[in-house]
Amino acid sequence: MSKKILIVTECFYPEEFKINELALEWKNKGYHVDVLTMVPSYPKSEIFDGYKNKWFQKDNWNDIAIYRVKAVTGYKKSLFKKLLKYFAFMFMGSVISLKIGKKYDYIFGFQVGPLTGMVPAVILKQFYKKPVTLWIQDIWPDSVYAYGFKKTKFLEYFLNCFVKYVYKHASNFAISAKGFEQKIIPYLNDKKEIIYATNWADYLNKNLEKFVLSDDDKIHFTFAGNIGKVQNLDNIILAFGSLEESLLDKTQLNIIGDGSYLEKLKSIVKERKFRNIVFWGRKPREEIYKYLEASDLLIVSLINKEIFSLTVPAKTQTYIAARKPILGIINGEAQNIIKENNLGLVASPNNIQEIKTIFKIAISLDTQDRKAYSENCEFLTNTVFNKETIINNLLELLKRG
Structure with a gap:
């Protein structure tokens, strides 16, 4: 029987991210791959055509089962809605994760946005002792401050505790940039494997009709x-x-x-x-x-x-x-x-x-x-x-x- 992998990610097909290709490749290698994500809305913060923004739904893409939870929309122009979107996935995703997670052999978290999105992954190690790998694309808490949040003592304490909790319940890490390693290590109580796994290039269709960006030579x-x-x-x-x-x-x-x-x-x-x-x-x-x-x-x-x-x-x-x-x-x-x-x-x-x-x-x-x-x-x-x-x-x- 093929091993079962659950991928936890805020974004998935038809949203355009590397995790789509990764899931397909693993499925083609003979693994049973399922995905826990949100109803697609990125980048316009509107629900994609053909989808209904239900609290929970299940669909299928290339024989990959996709479990979706409701997405908060309108976050493109509202910081409050953006934060609500992150926390909504953390809580709703965790409920679904605990419900379905026991049957999987491996858990893979694709952290392309906030670290809150990885809670539905790491709780499966905490509750069911499942191995959890996180592919880190963004470093917390640094990115929180970089986006304009003031570094108060309370916020710093809260974020540091949260990051330690998530990393504690991850088994190992892949990082998309080598510099991330020095940021992760201080939050670890014990030594864990960290590998460098950069993003690969988007598929480039080189058979497209030639295009010109201007009529004159520039x-x-x-x-x-x-x-x-x-x-x-x-x-x-x-x-x-x-x-x-x-x-x-x-x-x-x-x-x-x-x-x-x-x-x-x-x-x-x-x-x-x-x-x-x-x-x-x-x-x-x-x-x-x-x-x-x-x-x-x-x-x-x-x-x-x-x-x-x-x-x-x-x-x-x-x-x-x-x-x-x-x-x-x-x-x-x-x-x-x-x-x-x-x-x-x-x-x-x-x-x-x-x-x-x-x-x-x-x-x-x-x-x-x-x-x-x-x-x-x-x-x-x-x-x-x-x-x-x-x-x-x-x-x-x-x-x-």
Whole structure:
């Protein structure tokens, strides 16, 4: 009889996250895979077409049973609803987890958002002694403070106790960025295995019809992904918009995606009368390659906060797989990957003049430079960021739990 795996994740198909591919791969290897998640609503904070926002429902995707609990909507514009969404999944997910969890051999938590979402996973070790592996994509409590919550003594005490509780009841950990290890260890009372399992690139359909980002011949810089305050796009727009007219004439900044900060960015462009900055809106993930392929350089960026210096945005691997030079307007681990592997150019995220300078350098890159960056991207995709290797490593870690 095949071993049974329960995946606990706030987001799952049809929402677009790596956990979808992971679940399919494990099922195809002969494991019985079920998922505990919410009714899909990310990123628009609206329930997806074809779904009803019930307190509990069960559906099926590619022979994977999906247990869903009610999702709080409207969180895109409301901090209260965002917090309510997190706690709602923690409590409702835990009820369902305790009800169904006894039959599984392994529990796998995909922590792509707040750590509260991992409580329905770790309680299965606490109550049923099940092995629990957490794949950490975001570090608490650091990310709480990074998003603007004031670090009071009470909040710090509460969050530290909560993190210790979750980590205590995890068997082992996979981390998407190497810097996360130093943040996890202080919360552990005993030694637990921690492996580095970065995100792999999104699937890129390279058979799509060719696309052009402008009718005239320009050098195209492109950012693709979630558009929030932490993506630092306001500084990128300010740097690009202040380029000399002669440079602006031959280049274009493309912003592809949607998010809570999009309207603010549009107002900056309008108020300052910046030109050659185009907002394309959100595009289907399966079509994203044609936009990346039509670009000359791809931008990855985050604001200058310590927690984000430990983070490698998932889009980084997708950019690398697209074999395009990268502009890393970011500190820490992501910047190190770009510099150490010679994948492109980097700048400090809070230094607008420095960002402006690398735009100028990038515009003047010759064909040989771009080719070298592209070849280095291809090598990295086939080695460190190899999807099959990462998925196998996660499975072996789960079995060791």
